[in-house]
Amino acid sequence: MAAVTARSDCAATTTSCPGAATKARARAVLDLGGRILSVDATGKPSGDGFDLGPSWFWLGMQPAMGGLVHQLGLHYFEQNSDGDVIFQRMAREAPQRYRGMRQEPRSMRLVGGTGAIISALAEGLPAESIELGAQVTHVSLEGVVVQYLDATGSAQRERASHVLFALPPHLIEAKILFSPALDFATLERWQRMQNSSRSTIVLSKLDVRRFQAQ
Template structure:
């Protein structure tokens, strides 16, 4: 039996790892020309890099999410704590200077991976057969047939191809699935509504980075952490890497439509003005800045994601119903019952989807088609 995994982020890669360990053949299909999905560790130009800054998720919490800690350990990856030594700044009004408060050690500790979260993606991919991974192919249609499930793939140059599978794991956000994939037969209306109503983690947000020669704020006894009710950055952190490349980053508090209206250059300047108010004149002179707006990424966000920033919540009930429930499984982080919207949620959702898939195979409830083209 061939299992097709759609989505090459953490959930899809972990599902592939589990299937590979169970000697179940699989194909992993990823629309981007890179693996990782919302995990993107990049250089200062925003390109994927082996010792990069995390434009997507940065942290994990071993005490809260032991499964994530176990995977990091099993893959032999190095982790280090988020820098939180020093005072914290709070900006309550543009007319008053920021308030400085004694710092505190966060518990549980926020941990980061040396080299960026992208090291996790590379380590997982390295353990998989290369010929089972296909980049630059977006699934646009999924059809249930007597022999299995037929997927229609659109390549980066617009051509289409078909793929036949016995089981399909959609390792994508439910809202993105609803917006980008057609189903035959159609998904039941109540199930589609549940998918559409599930917030996509990171999709409404943008992260702004300012890169410096050195972390000068530490000399002043500052942690690099700040909170602001003025903006445009609502929450700021030290993004300096384990190798010492210095940066501050912040979550932009301006909604997606407002960011688009201001424009990248205008938003960058207002962010630098704010960093200077908080951390002094040196903060206004970075070597370069970078804005990653996930709401503008069509392989992450839909129009629904521009209108809110809610974190996904655990949901009761099945994610797949009707004619599809023996062939199709959802594995995006948002579908986790224990940690939706976290890296650990992606692992949990992948494990659940693979367990369901293997269970169907063992019970012999589905046909076992050969892999083929349209």
């Protein structure tokens, strides 16, 4: 199970390597991207490739995304919608040709693929805040304290103000021990989130105070 561990006030995983920019960007996309994955023509993760996951964003409808793109100094372009579309649903089926439709509002794509955002964010993290190959086992809401097994299997503890889980709620419930135990209302809310395909969950100091008050 891939897990995110926290050091101080940040929680992230990556393998950023100064001096090997292209290789580091590709590695960061693979290790950190989650559903975001940009690959080259051979299907290998690339810092400048084709998107196999999320591909578009809309400046007018997603101002926060647009702001992040500008903040990171990334470049984008309008999605081409002229002409027909070739679509292959599965490898065993022949590609199908469809009449193209112009998008309104126009969607944008990032130069280098959506993985460029992951690479840019990873490069801005200090190396000591990064932990790969770790498995979170226990989250104490009195603090907040995260207990996890590092890549060598050794038990570790970290204190953080926020913990972000980028996992389906049912896996969080099944794989991670919480103390105090999660209340029924929270589990029910997680179930609704899972049914609506929203799988990023944040526990913060506000959650801690609410749990302690129960």
